[in-house]
Amino acid sequence: MRQELVLLNPGPVNLTRRVRQALTRPDMCHREPEFARLQEEIRRELLGAYGLSSKIYASILITGSGTAAVEAMLSSLIPANGKLLILSNGIYGERMQAIARAHGIANRAVKNAWGEEFEPAKIENVLRKDAKITHIAIVHHETTTGRLNDLSAIGRIAKRYNKGFLADAVSSFGGEELNFSDWGITACAASANKCLHGVAGASFVIAKRNILATDKPCVSRSVYLDLAAYFREQERGSSPFTHAVQVFFAFKEALLEFKQMGGWRARNRKYQQLSRLIRGYAKELRLKQYLDSGKLSCILTAFYLPDKVTYEELHDFLRQRGFVIYAGQGKISKTIFRIANMGTLAEKDVHRLFCAMRLFLCKR
Ligand SMILES: *Cc1c(COP(=O)(O)O)cnc(C)c1O
Numbered sequence: 001m002r003q004e005l006v007l008l009n010p011g012p013v014n015l016t017r018r019v020r021q022a023l024t025r026p027d028m029c030h031r032e033p034e035f036a037r038l039q040e041e042i043r044r045e046l047l048g049a050y051g052l053s054s055k056i057y058a059s060i061l062i063t064g065s066g067t068a069a070v071e072a073m074l075s076s077l078i079p080a081n082g083k084l085l086i087l088s089n090g091i092y093g094e095r096m097q098a099i100a101r102a103h104g105i106a107n108r109a110v111k112n113a114w115g116e117e118f119e120p121a122k123i124e125n126v127l128r129k130d131a132k133i134t135h136i137a138i139v140h141h142e143t144t145t146g147r148l149n150d151l152s153a154i155g156r157i158a159k160r161y162n163k164g165f166l167a168d169a170v171s172s173f174g175g176e177e178l179n180f181s182d183w184g185i186t187a188c189a190a191s192a193n194k195c196l197h198g199v200a201g202a203s204f205v206i207a208k209r210n211i212l213a214t215d216k217p218c219v220s221r222s223v224y225l226d227l228a229a230y231f232r233e234q235e236r237g238s239s240p241f242t243h244a245v246q247v248f249f250a251f252k253e254a255l256l257e258f259k260q261m262g263g264w265r266a267r268n269r270k271y272q273q274l275s276r277l278i279r280g281y282a283k284e285l286r287l288k289q290y291l292d293s294g295k296l297s298c299i300l301t302a303f304y305l306p307d308k309v310t311y312e313e314l315h316d317f318l319r320q321r322g323f324v325i326y327a328g329q330g331k332i333s334k335t336i337f338r339i340a341n342m343g344t345l346a347e348k349d350v351h352r353l354f355c356a357m358r359l360f361l362c363k364r
Helices: 017-022 033-048 066-077 091-102 120-129 151-160 209-213 227-235 245-260 263-284 311-320 347-362
Strands: 057-063 084-088 107-111 135-139 164-168 187-191 202-208 300-304 336-340
Touching: 017 245, 033 057, 033 202, 033 245, 057 066, 057 209, 057 227, 066 091, 066 164, 066 187, 066 202, 066 227, 084 091, 084 120, 091 107, 091 135, 107 120, 120 151, 135 151, 151 164, 202 209, 202 227, 202 245, 209 227, 245 263, 263 300, 263 347, 311 336, 311 347
Parallel strands: 084 107, 084 135, 135 164, 164 187
Antiparallel strands: 057 202, 187 202, 300 336
16 A cells, blocks of 8 residues: 555544544434534534534534635624734735635735735724724735734734624634633634534534624525525524545544644643644754744744745655645745644654755755
């Protein structure tokens, strides 16, 4: 059998044997009580991941990739007369703008250079000038650059100005701190296949119950992505549409494993170790980081491609040796490459990766 590729892309990740084996469980109908129990267990474990009370928050499961959850959150939670302020410093901030536009949601954006921090004073200024704004949306970990946006600073402002605070936490949920109450998070969207180490195809929104329970602030601009409908159905053990049953088997197993291994704190520690190792090795090889370490998540590092090296050359060389690195997106797709450190990745994989990288650089 061919050896498994080491995935260094930011999800989907290399799975543990336990999670992969869950995919082959006996067939199940999504309208039977055993599926209702599975769904409920996943919903409970997701709240448990950050110690959230089920009296205050609810998790809502969607079959679809992370973007489905982000789109469900934004299209359902901004009322018809609401206005969304989008803080954008990467591809995923831009995607939130595209979602707002597609659903005809009134919006404006603070657009920073990719990777650049948001100035709280500037955000406050926008809020003071535009009283129509009802919600603020931000990407927690901007996977475009590896930038970890400061949710606590922006959340404090959202609280002070009494705005809803929505986060795309797709590539941080499970690996970074998320302090829902202190940061005033109204809702966040994430997926099974990044820091939670599940299989691609399941995503979720965690939202405050009080905004879901009343019909008023929840609008249905979409049939498939109507968060209120999912919430209603899932509260009574059902679901509006067919879920990816096998993906849910694996998701539950990934969440149990996550809890048993020590939750987000343990995962964060492991990611810190791996990312430090990656950044250290890269420095020895004179690979320049796109952002300083202080600005980065523990999950991903973007590096400039060495002089006169194309992404394809580097990718193909490493791919032949069993490693899948990840290209930049958009305007930096020709100048950077990215290395994520989620999934079953171990230190020995990083050692081997940089042996191959050293070989590539020497040969040139
Ligand atoms: C991965 C990711 C998404 C979702 O992408 P999908 O391809 O739909 O899974 C959204 N936001 C961020 C920040 C991400 O990293």
